[in-house]
Amino acid sequence: MSMTALRLAVVQFTPEFGEKQKNLSRMRELVEDVTADIFVFPELCTTGYFFLSRDEVAKAAEPADGPASKFFRDMARDKNAVVAAGFAERRQKNLYNACLIVVPEEKNPYVYRKTHLFYKETVCFDPGNTGFFVIEDKKRDVRIGPMVCYDWRFPESARVLTLLGAELIVCPSNLVTKAWRKVMPARAIENNVYLAVANRAGLEKRKGEELLFKGNSAIYDLDGREIKKAGEEKDEVLLTEIYPSKTRDKSFNAINDVLTDRQPQHYGPLTRIVK
Numbered sequence: 001m002s003m004t005a006l007r008l009a010v011v012q013f014t015p016e017f018g019e020k021q022k023n024l025s026r027m028r029e030l031v032e033d034v035t036a037d038i039f040v041f042p043e044l045c046t047t048g049y050f051f052l053s054r055d056e057v058a059k060a061a062e063p064a065d066g067p068a069s070k071f072f073r074d075m076a077r078d079k080n081a082v083v084a085a086g087f088a089e090r091r092q093k094n095l096y097n098a099c100l101i102v103v104p105e106e107k108n109p110y111v112y113r114k115t116h117l118f119y120k121e122t123v124c125f126d127p128g129n130t131g132f133f134v135i136e137d138k139k140r141d142v143r144i145g146p147m148v149c150y151d152w153r154f155p156e157s158a159r160v161l162t163l164l165g166a167e168l169i170v171c172p173s174n175l176v177t178k179a180w181r182k183v184m185p186a187r188a189i190e191n192n193v194y195l196a197v198a199n200r201a202g203l204e205k206r207k208g209e210e211l212l213f214k215g216n217s218a219i220y221d222l223d224g225r226e227i228k229k230a231g232e233e234k235d236e237v238l239l240t241e242i243y244p245s246k247t248r249d250k251s252f253n254a255i256n257d258v259l260t261d262r263q264p265q266h267y268g269p270l271t272r273i274v275k
């Protein structure tokens with residue numbers, strides 16, 4: 001088995017709402033001296049998070065080949081690295097809370113549109129229509145599965161990505177609770193995958209309502225160990241080595257295997273209630 005190590009960088013930072021240029025500059029500054037094979041940035045990292053209406057999103061959103069996409073493509077080429085980052089996407093009349101994944105050798109970025117919308121996202125964005133998918137990066141020998149923030153509350157997200165072959169799940173996030181910190185390690189263990197959560201920090205106040213983003217970005221290995229963790233408040237870059245080939249054998253003893261032991265015939269449709 002080849003045991004190629006990949007350097008994974010998870011970038012925690014504090015976007016300013018509506019300050020796209022400043023946010024892009026800050027992100028560039030944060031990674032300037034970082035060498036890695038994969039970079040993960042938070043959800044909606046170019047615009048900030050707390051949109052209150054579709055009109056606000058429509059003004060800030062960009063097509064998947066717009067300036068933010070060009071910024072991340074340039075970064076991917078400069079760093080010779082895959083870059084995953086959340087952004088507000090406009091496609092015709094639709095608005096998506098999306099994640100770009102740029103592979104430097106490929107012309108077009110991949111776009112994952114967040115499946116499960118959280119809180120006021122439900123009035124500001126359209127539900128994602130891409131579904132879950134996995135990107136096979138042959139050069140780096142890794143399969144990357146994106147999900148975004150609140151997708152974490154649905155174990156199906158990580159499971160579907162794993163069934164599609166994900167070895168590293170990347171999760172750009174703007175997390176406001178702490179419950180995810182108990183759940184993400186479980187997603188890593190039950191799927192035998194690496195999981196990288198790039199959260200943001202800071203407070204956003206909009207029309208009398210506040211959202212406090214709780215940092216603590218983290219990288220979990222396939223045993224659910226938190227191999228790197230950021231603080232709650234500061235911008236920082238977590239850097240570690242991962243070994244994607246280790247995730248390919250899903251057995252954990254001589255007999256059991258977390259994928260082949262599944263019994264999907266008993267997982268749905270749920271028609272029988274036993275009292």
Ligand code: ACM
Pocket residue numbers: 043117118148149150151173174175176
């Ligand atoms: C979230 O989905 N931003 C909590």
